[in-house]
Amino acid sequence: MCGIVGYIGNKQAADILIDGLKKLEYRGYDSAGIAVYNGEKIKVQKYKGRLSVLEEKVKENPVQGTLGIGHTRWATHGAPSDINSHPHSNASGDIVVVHNGIIENYMELKEELEEEGYTFKSETDTEVVAQLLDYLYTGDIVETVQKALTRLNGSYALGIISTREPDKLIGVRKDSPLIVGVGEGENFIASDIPAILKHTKNVYFLENNELVILEKDQVTILNKKGKAIEKEIFEVNWSIEDAEKGGYRHFMLKEIEEQPKALKDTMTSRLLEDQDQVILDQIKLGKKELQNINRIFIVACGTAYHAGLVGKYAIERFARIPVETEVASEFRYKKPIVDEHSLVIVVSQSGETADTLAALRLAKEKGARILAITNVIGSTVSREADNVLYTWAGPEIAVASTKAYTTQLICMYMLALHIALELGTISVEFFREIRDALKQTPQMVEEILKHKHDIQKFADHNFNTNSVFFLGRGLDYYTAMEGSLKLKEISYIHSEAYAAGELKHGTIALIEKGTLIIALATQQELYEKLLSNMKEVKARGAHVVAIAQEGHEEVKKVADEVFYIPRINDHVTPVTIIPILQLIAYYIAVARGTDVDKPRNLAKSVTVE
Numbered sequence: 001m002c003g004i005v006g007y008i009g010n011k012q013a014a015d016i017l018i019d020g021l022k023k024l025e026y027r028g029y030d031s032a033g034i035a036v037y038n039g040e041k042i043k044v045q046k047y048k049g050r051l052s053v054l055e056e057k058v059k060e061n062p063v064q065g066t067l068g069i070g071h072t073r074w075a076t077h078g079a080p081s082d083i084n085s086h087p088h089s090n091a092s093g094d095i096v097v098v099h100n101g102i103i104e105n106y107m108e109l110k111e112e113l114e115e116e117g118y119t120f121k122s123e124t125d126t127e128v129v130a131q132l133l134d135y136l137y138t139g140d141i142v143e144t145v146q147k148a149l150t151r152l153n154g155s156y157a158l159g160i161i162s163t164r165e166p167d168k169l170i171g172v173r174k175d176s177p178l179i180v181g182v183g184e185g186e187n188f189i190a191s192d193i194p195a196i197l198k199h200t201k202n203v204y205f206l207e208n209n210e211l212v213i214l215e216k217d218q219v220t221i222l223n224k225k226g227k228a229i230e231k232e233i234f235e236v237n238w239s240i241e242d243a244e245k246g247g248y249r250h251f252m253l254k255e256i257e258e259q260p261k262a263l264k265d266t267m268t269s270r271l272l273e274d275q276d277q278v279i280l281d282q283i284k285l286g287k288k289e290l291q292n293i294n295r296i297f298i299v300a301c302g303t304a305y306h307a308g309l310v311g312k313y314a315i316e317r318f319a320r321i322p323v324e325t326e327v328a329s330e331f332r333y334k335k336p337i338v339d340e341h342s343l344v345i346v347v348s349q350s351g352e353t354a355d356t357l358a359a360l361r362l363a364k365e366k367g368a369r370i371l372a373i374t375n376v377i378g379s380t381v382s383r384e385a386d387n388v389l390y391t392w393a394g395p396e397i398a399v400a401s402t403k404a405y406t407t408q409l410i411c412m413y414m415l416a417l418h419i420a421l422e423l424g425t426i427s428v429e430f431f432r433e434i435r436d437a438l439k440q441t442p443q444m445v446e447e448i449l450k451h452k453h454d455i456q457k458f459a460d461h462n463f464n465t466n467s468v469f470f471l472g473r474g475l476d477y478y479t480a481m482e483g484s485l486k487l488k489e490i491s492y493i494h495s496e497a498y499a500a501g502e503l504k505h506g507t508i509a510l511i512e513k514g515t516l517i518i519a520l521a522t523q524q525e526l527y528e529k530l531l532s533n534m535k536e537v538k539a540r541g542a543h544v545v546a547i548a549q550e551g552h553e554e555v556k557k558v559a560d561e562v563f564y565i566p567r568i569n570d571h572v573t574p575v576t577i578i579p580i581l582q583l584i585a586y587y588i589a590v591a592r593g594t595d596v597d598k599p600r601n602l603a604k605s606v607t608v609e
């Protein structure tokens with residue numbers, strides 16, 4: 001997620017920048033830095049680690065100046081380090097940039113600039129922006145930035161300063177948030193309101209493809225065509241705590257709403273519409289390596305385990321390799337049959353989950369190849385695995401995982417498709433069908449989230465229930481397990497998920513008048529059977545809520561209520577169903593008055609057994 005702060009005015013910039021970055025710590029970061037123009041040159045100070053490291057270094061070597069930019073970095077391109085930290089500059093240091101987001105075509109631009117004689121210090125995509133601005137400089141920094149934007153693909157929020165025009169601070173927004181704070185004799189840019197709320201309550205919200213030019217007494221906003229536009233100032237009337245959530249009541253809801261972007265970012269540069277392959281970063285897992293593997297294990301805990309179940313389905317169905325999905329705490333003690341012909345996929349949002357780490361180390365001792373799926377660059381799991389496939393979800397603050405889970409699903413699908421293509425177990429036509437379905441999921445999830453108030457109404461009528469059963473078959477069963485976990489995590493309602501075909505083997509004894517049943521019915525080959533299961537519980541007085549794909553009208557005749565997802569390939573429905581289940585859990589928890597972001601007895605990262 002990262003955090004950006006920029007200042008131009010009459011006060012000392014360094015203090016304002018560091019204070020602003022402190023207000024953005026909730027966003028998560030692994031390094032921090034500032035750049036301040038001291039009247040002659042731009043002095044950059046940046047360090048790996050917490051903000052306290054930067055703050056102490058700045059105290060030791062203070063810099064005077066009233067123009068500057070600051071940044072807290074969550075590593076995506078290049079491991080956390082002083083060099084990879086932001087801000088980044090051109091070779092002469094007279095153009096300096098901070099950046100949130102991902103420049104998708106940075107390798108192409110980097111190669112082009114290297115051919116022109118440019119050299120690079122860092123592994124980041126951001127340094128390319130600074131060098132590109134130098135290469136394209138026309139004598140006008142605003143014109144140069146506009147020219148550079150035509151060359152950049154991806155998502156970004158940029159803060160730019162230059163000694164060539166030290167009376168300006170430039171900000172740009174595309175698919176990554178950036179706001180403008182308007183003061184008296186001073187102006188600001190920031191990723192979120194908390195960073196500037198101490199100094200001003202007057203804010204402009206930049207829209208996509210807008211560029212802002214800040215001078216200490218003036219703010220000019222340009223649209224994509226370079227035309228100056230008028231915007232209405234928003235006066236902030238909420239507390240700092242609320243503002244940190246971007247106006248959301250809870251981080252969980254904010255993170256549910258961030259899923260379309262997280263899904264898109266995780267597929268960026270890996271699933272390309274014009275290529276019949278999956279680009280798995282630097283992972284070498286070709287036909288030769290795969291032919292040496294006779295079994296795959298997926299090892300994880302909690303929500304990550306549920307993503308692993310979907311991964312098992314996808315790999316077995318697409319690649320026809322046997323897969324065992326194991327709870328990490330059980331895997332460690334069962335004397336697993338793992339050897340040099342095993343691929344062990346460990347999944348952990350934080351990369352620090354104790355049981356998952358122990359399982360990783362055990363498998364490594366036995367000679368297995370380890371592939372990690374994690375959200376945190378530089379985490380222990382990412383360091384100890386042989387290969388890493390990162391989920392680009394950005395940091396999660398709420399304990400109950402939402403966007404980390406859906407991006408784990410995307411990684412599982414991409415991995416399954418890659419293995420299947422390498423082994424020749426799927427056709428190119430099938431690959432394209434699944435690829436195209438995955439590429440549609442961000443838009444579909446966005447559409448589903450537009451109807452969240454319908455889910456809120458349902459929750460407001462059902463929050464007093466004492467027990468909930470989730471039913472599903474096939475992939476729907478795995479998704480039901482995650483939906484059930486979300487509900488019990490944050491609402492404290494007893495909740496269980498069952499394979500619907502097992503109803504008659506005991507579970508149906510628990511169904512009585514008024515029992516709430518959430519039935520997932522999105523798999524065409526199992527649809528009729530699931531309808532029969534719904535009829536069974538309805539006959540015993542249950543209140544049945546169904547989730548189905550658009551066009552399945554028969555379900556309305558059986559269920560009391562129905563939530564529809566857009567029509568999509570059955571294999572990838574877990575990505576589009578889960579936002580509905582997350583919202584059900586969220587709104588029921590809110591109605592019950594629980595601490596949604598910090599549920600009792602739970603922690604974000606379980607670092608002990």
